Amino acid sequence: MTGAIATPTTLAFKRKRRSFRFLSRHLTIVIGATLMTILVLLSVCAPLITPYDPVALDLIHRLRPPSASHWFGTDNYGRDIFSRTLYGGRVSLFVGISAALLSALIGSVIGLLAGMFRWADAPLMRVMDGLMAIPAILLAVGMMILTRPGIPIVIIAITIPEVPRVARLVRSVVLVIREQVYVQAAVAIGTKLPRLLLHHILPNALTPIIVQVTYVCASAVLVEAYLGFLGVGIPPETPSWGNIISDGRTYVQLAIWIVLFPGAFLGTMVMAINMLGDGVRDMLDPRLARRL
Amino acid sequence: MLEAAPLLTVEGLAKHYQLDGGHTLKAVDGVDLHIGRGETLGLVGESGCGKSTVGKTILRLVEPSRGSVQLDGVEITGLSYAALRQQRRNMQVIFQDPYASLNPKMKAGAIVAEPFINYGLFAPRERTERVADLFARVGLRPDQMDRYPHEFSGGQRQRLGIARALALEPKLVIGDEPVSALDVSVQAQVINLMVRLQEELGLSYLFIAHDLAVVRHISDRIAVMYLGRIVEMAGTEALFETPSHPYTRMLLASVPSADARRGDRRRTVLRGEPPSPLAPPPGCPFHTRCPDAMERCRIELPKPRQMAPGHMAACHLIP
Numbered sequence: 154m155t156g157a158i159a160t161p162t163t164l165a166f167k168r169k170r171r172s173f174r175f176l177s178r179h180l181t182i183v184i185g186a187t188l189m190t191i192l193v194l195l196s197v198c199a200p201l202i203t204p205y206d207p208v209a210l211d212l213i214h215r216l217r218p219p220s221a222s223h224w225f226g227t228d229n230y231g232r233d234i235f236s237r238t239l240y241g242g243r244v245s246l247f248v249g250i251s252a253a254l255l256s257a258l259i260g261s262v263i264g265l266l267a268g269m270f271r272w273a274d275a276p277l278m279r280v281m282d283g284l285m286a287i288p289a290i291l292l293a294v295g296m297m298i299l300t301r302p303g304i305p306i307v308i309i310a311i312t313i314p315e316v317p318r319v320a321r322l323v324r325s326v327v328l329v330i331r332e333q334v335y336v337q338a339a340v341a342i343g344t345k346l347p348r349l350l351l352h353h354i355l356p357n358a359l360t361p362i363i364v365q366v367t368y369v370c371a372s373a374v375l376v377e378a379y380l381g382f383l384g385v386g387i388p389p390e391t392p393s394w395g396n397i398i399s400d401g402r403t404y405v406q407l408a409i410w411i412v413l414f415p416g417a418f419l420g421t422m423v424m425a426i427n428m429l430g431d432g433v434r435d436m437l438d439p440r441l442a443r444r445l
Numbered sequence: 446m447l448e449a450a451p452l453l454t455v456e457g458l459a460k461h462y463q464l465d466g467g468h469t470l471k472a473v474d475g476v477d478l479h480i481g482r483g484e485t486l487g488l489v490g491e492s493g494c495g496k497s498t499v500g501k502t503i504l505r506l507v508e509p510s511r512g513s514v515q516l517d518g519v520e521i522t523g524l525s526y527a528a529l530r531q532q533r534r535n536m537q538v539i540f541q542d543p544y545a546s547l548n549p550k551m552k553a554g555a556i557v558a559e560p561f562i563n564y565g566l567f568a569p570r571e572r573t574e575r576v577a578d579l580f581a582r583v584g585l586r587p588d589q590m591d592r593y594p595h596e597f598s599g600g601q602r603q604r605l606g607i608a609r610a611l612a613l614e615p616k617l618v619i620g621d622e623p624v625s626a627l628d629v630s631v632q633a634q635v636i637n638l639m640v641r642l643q644e645e646l647g648l649s650y651l652f653i654a655h656d657l658a659v660v661r662h663i664s665d666r667i668a669v670m671y672l673g674r675i676v677e678m679a680g681t682e683a684l685f686e687t688p689s690h691p692y693t694r695m696l697l698a699s700v701p702s703a704d705a706r707r708g709d710r711r712r713t714v715l716r717g718e719p720p721s722p723l724a725p726p727p728g729c730p731f732h733t734r735c736p737d738a739m740e741r742c743r744i745e746l747p748k749p750r751q752m753a754p755g756h757m758a759a760c761h762l763i764p
Contacts, residue, residue, distance in 0.1 A: 333545060334540050334542060334545040334546040335545065335546055335547055335548040335549075337506050337540075337546075338538070338540060338546045338547075338606075338609070339548070339559070340506060341504060341506060341533060341537065341538050342533070342537070342559055342560040342563060342609060342610075342612070342613065343530050343533045343534065343560065343563040343564055343613075344559065344563050345530075345563065348562075348563070352548075352551070352559075353548055356548075356550040356551075357548070357549070357550055
């Protein structure tokens with residue numbers, strides 16, 4: 154507050170009011186960002202925070218309810234659920250963010266090509282239609298059976314069905330932007346195609362891409378959990394939220410905390426990512442908010 | 446113009462759009478014009494008459510269907526992409542809507558510097574100096590280079606558009622209704638700026654507008670377009686003093702005048718809408734709205750006739 158005293162009081166008041174207005178107008182983004190920050194910090198700092206090794210067995214203290222020594226209780230092997238949940242968050246986050254970035258990258262390139270070049274449009278989009286027809290879970294199960302399961306395969310399996318969604322979105326946005334007068338103006342001043350794409354088309358297509366990326370991220374976190382639950386995801390020795398819930402499902406009546414805490418974290422993270430996405434969308438483009 | 450070699454010569458320029466169902470939209474249908482060095486040709490007509498398309502086909506932002514465009518002796522139509530890109534240094538455009546013609550994600554300085562980057566002109570530091578010069582030249586402050594387009598007013602944005610068009614030191618600047626989207630008070634400022642820059646840099650203008658009053662101040666000669674064709678072209682004085690085509694007379698009558706004496710003059714008010722260019726009437730395209738239409742006008746397309754040196758009109762009424 155010393156800074157506020159030094160500046161004229163009206164200015165300080167204005168600044169305060171402006172930041173308050175930002176908070177109230179973009180409440181979803183604030184809540185989403187706060188939850189996300191907490192979850193990311195907990196996951197990233199898991200080795201510093203967690204009191205136990207997430208895979209260490211302690212058969213004497215199996216199926217213990219939440220207590221001071223085991224905050225979220227223990228599972229049927231006596232593994233600490235708090236530690237496992239935080240470590241599981243790292244896997245979920247990594248899978249979610251990787252799948253989102255990967256599908257955004259591939260989908261944007263395909264959408265950009267399809268939107269800019271007439272000759273590329275039909276072939277690319279028919280391939281995308283074909284990919285969209287494949288059920289995501291079926292594709293993932295098939296890939297797990299045919300390859301050695303691991304985090305990279307899970308990421309690829311989640312990315313493939315998401316690529317067409319991003320590609321279609323980017324294509325439709327590019328079709329609008331390429332007709333804008335500023336694109337024509339750029340052509341008139343001799344802008345070459347690569348620069349046209351990177352400096353004029355892509356920056357103006359970024360808002361919907363960012364929003365879509367958050368949705369892909371949320372859905373990737375969920376699909377990773379489905380796959381883990383079905384036993385075709387990340388190998389069971391790695392604690393991921395899907396795997397923990399899968400392990401705990403047989404003990405639901407005895408020890409509900411095994412599925413309760415990772416489940417709650419999963420739900421919270423998906424909700425936080427979606428809120429962040431909605432908030433970013435509303436903040437960057439109020440017109441888009443009404444259209445979607 | 447009696448000048449030996451005009452800067453721009455356009456002959457038989459046409460833009461036809463093939464539409465679904467076998468229809469052809471003749472946006473521009475056989476336009477001839479030329480612009481001398483340092484000269485301004487005003488191109489006027491109602492909306493939809495194809496005047497903007499003329500400008501864009503000259504620049505090949507829209508590919509012409511046929512016709513010839515020669516800039517300084519170089520045939521523009523049929524140039525390869527790379528050769529066309531080199532020619533674009535000589536001809537530039539100022540767009541109508543200053544809100545749509547500037548990339549919202551680029552800073553003002555970067556927008557004006559982009560032509561330099563595209564042609565690899567100047568070292569980065571010199572670019573900034575050049576952009577600052579251009580800013581000053583069009584009446585903007587160099588410290589506004591770091592702002593985004595949305596932080597400028599409409600008139601300031603149009604000044605940015607002009608600075609961008611002038612960066613490559615073109616010979617010809619096509620103004621595609623450059624002041625139509627601006628407030629009346631700002632229109633005069635931008636026109637005066639364009640006149641001043643023409644004197645300083647020896648530019649030639651093709652000034653497209655739908656408003657004769659706006660064109661009058663800046664043009665040496667004026668061409669009047671109707672449904673894809675030029676119906677009358679003359680020196681500005683001659684066009685206002687002795688308009689020959691009935692369409693030109695109607696346009697002139699619709700110009701509000703501060704001169705009270707003109708109020709006595711019998712007014713031929715422009716009636717109705719122009720016919721759809723999808724189904725243009727046979728014969729003279731203007732006969733559906735012409736007060737003096739004859740039988741011949743419904744059948745035969747009038748050829749351009751020379752009225753006086755440099756004054757041409759396409760009308761059967763002209764002997």
